Amino acid sequence: MNEAETRAELIDPKLKNSGWIEGNNCKIFREFTIAEPKIGIRSSQGLKADYVLSYKNAKLAVVEAKKSSLSASEGVAQSKLYAQKLNIRYALATNGREIYFIDMETGKEKKVDKFPAPDELYNNVFATQNEWRDKFNSEPFEDKGESIFVRYYQEIAVNKIMHAVAENKNRILLTLATGTGKTYIAFQIAWKLFKTRWNINKDGKRLPRILFLADRNILADQAFNTFSAFPEDALKRIKPEEIKKTGKVPTNGSIFFTIFQTFMSGTDEKPHFGQYPKDYFDFIIIDECHRGGANDESRWRAILDYFSPAVHLGMTATPKREKNADTYRYFGDPVYIYSLKDGINDGFLTPFKVCRIQTTLDSYIYTPDDDVIEGEVKRNHEYVREEFNRDIEIEEREKKYVKIFMNEIDQKEKTLVFGVNQDHAALLRDLINQIKTSENPDYCVRVTSNDCEIGNQHLRDFQDNDKTIPTILTTSQKLSTGVDARNVRNIVLMRSVNSMIEFKQIIGRGTRLFDGKEYFTIYDFVGAYKNFFDPQWDGEPIEDVDIYESPKEQIKSVKQSDIAGAETLLERPKKQKVKIKLAPGKEREIQYMAQTLFWDASGIPISAEQFICKLFGKLPEFFLNEQELRDIWSYPDTRKKFLEKLEHAGYGRKELEILQQLTNTQSSDLFDALEYLSYNVKPLTRAVRAKKAKNEIAKVEEFEDKQKAFLEFVLEKYVDTGIEELGQEKLPELIKLRYNTIDDGLAELGEAEQIKEVFVSFQKYLY
Secondary structure (H helix, E strand, O other): OOHHHHHHHHHHHHHHHOOOOEOOOEEEEEEEEEEOOOOOOOOOOOEEEEEEEEEOOEEEEEEEEOOOOOOHHHHHHHHHHHHHHHOOOEEEEEOOOOEEEEEOOOOOEEEEOOOOOHHHHHHHHOOOOOHHHHHHHHOOOOOOOOOOOOOHHHHHHHHHHHHHHHOOOOEEEEEEOOOOOHHHHHHHHHHHHHHHOOOOOOOOOOOOOEEEEEOOHHHHHHHHHHOOOOOHHHEEEOOHHHHHHHOOOOOOOOEEEEEHHHHHOEOOOOEHHHHOOOOOOOEEEEEOHHHOOOOOOOOOHHHHHHOOOOEEEEEEOOOOEOOOOOHHHHHOOOOEEEOHHHHHHOOOOOOEEEEEEEEOOOOEEOOOOOEEEEOOOOOOOEEOHHHEOOOEEEHHHHHHHHHHHHHHOOOOOEEEEEOOOHHHHHHHHHHHHHHOOOOOOOOEEEOOHHHHHHHHHHHHHHHOOOOOOOOEEEEOOHHHOOOOOOOEEEEEEOOOOOOHHHHHHHHOOOOOOOOOOOOEEEEEOOOHHHHHHOOOOOOOOOEOOOOOOOOHHHHHHOOOOOOOOHHHHHOOOOOOOEEEEOOOOHHHHOOEEEEEEEEOOOOOEEOHHHHHHHHHOOOOOOOOOHHHHHHHHOOHHHHHHHHHHHHHOOOOHHHHHHHHHHOOOOOEOHHHHHHHHHHOOOOOEHHHHHHHHHHHHOOOOOOOHHHHHHHHHHHHHHHHHOHHHHOHHHHHHHHHHHHOOHHHHHHHHOOHHHHHHHHHHHHHHOO
């Protein structure tokens, strides 16, 4: 019996005999998806559990099935892995004849005669009676008409929070990596609270009043749209202009969305939030809570203190610990953590590579042949990376940097460029638009707090995956967090990132999944890659120091309705900046070195081969050594069969193109990419190979001069296009391109079989 027959004929009847019957408060999930196959990668299988057993909307057990001819214990390791991932207490493995039972909580394991009954497992898991926990469990997730797949970690996060609420915890913290759907989780939490009519009185007599509190309008707007499954009259976006118009805060809703700045507006004696009674809200969701809401010294903390009777849920990708303002101290330890490493390993976040770029102008010492355009330059002083575009500006340097990354990227791919400040972001925008290949004037735009609604509209267009313009956004602080743009393929760092918190958040701008996006690239001009070596890269939160902390007087001067706020707060006080114009010819002397680096999700350096293996699986070993690969590649027939084997193993044309991109061998033969990965041989470009082959062909006496001329033509096409030009099926097309007709080609080159032999045999000189 195979596994499918074993399930149908042996396992399913035993489940039924133990009371696992669909519709009887029971649900049996077959082939339950834990991790989806990676988008666009045929070799990726994802992760699926054979059975997940659910009773009263609570997942209680994982069952791993094996065919009857194998031992049940063959499925033990898998069942434990799936139970751990799904946070399920019981793991079982069976071959239909015997059943092996594991209690993941107590560690007890044993063989059993039958599957445990639903009531037995439920009563063991939920031994303590709790009315609200059971109510929350009974309310299913809202899947918006089955259009949204709830990921396993999202379900765990929601359940953990609902259980904390049921246990009367009033301060709750949730930590999930950027791009894993914190706002969607917040929606599901609000859905369960709304549907069960939970409120702080716990009497079920009225709907809850829920507040979603963010620090940027773009985040509040995104959340408002995510909650669209609620009745329209239940949702209310609190806006300062409406409060100003009516003279009062809105109360006609159940779920309210606003930003700290709006609530803090009003008079000093009575800010807007003070118009609500202190016990008005039952549940408050604080998005990106590490950025101030839980800070003891934050002016925004007054909002949370005022609404202290409510349950406060803090959500963040990177909890922040400081000596006098500790997110942990306010909320307590997270009820659930899902890290960047988890997301990448599960295939829910996109992996990345780093292109580290160093130049001969990463530091600068003034010499008299350079012109001082503005300011007073420091003599005998070495300006270092952190001082550029704050204390000193050299436009030729920035232009060179822009040329470097614009030559490295595909200019059609969406890209985020992080500058030092808003002025630097504007300069970068202008320089990019000066050298772009696109004809669209909005190809590159700046999005900072100073750009207000124009910038927000540019951002919305950038986030729209159906739009290609704008293609590049320059920014400083505003886009480092919370912006959901799934198709970002490149992140360019042109300012120092000394904060681990901010570094993680910036990396998170590229980790979101998108169809056809197998990885993204970080172009690092500032040595930010060193953050990967920090033991805290994917560990517990660390103490963090802001790059620049504004004086309190400056913070008070900021308009409380500021759209983003963060950049304005992080800008240094204005002082005269030194502007230098390099002496003629110096810009041309700027040299650079680019090095591609790979890390796994844990921050451990890995090889290109290991990175590719994580994307597509292990490169098949269809050759024993370098010479055998060379022999296979030297003849069209054997090369074609080899490529067909690779495609069958999951390395089709698309995957091989990505392989060449990752190894920077797009201008080389695919042979060079394979040789480099397998034997670390430095790749040659196709142009170099063709030149060497041309020299060798010139020495071959059996080739006639006209045949050699034709082969030179073939080599030109090979340099332009690649190995596709060397397939035997391309020969007639190449003859027509060179001689207009087949007959004219035969007249020049000889008999068809002779031409075919020349075409096949010359290729060994390429390799």
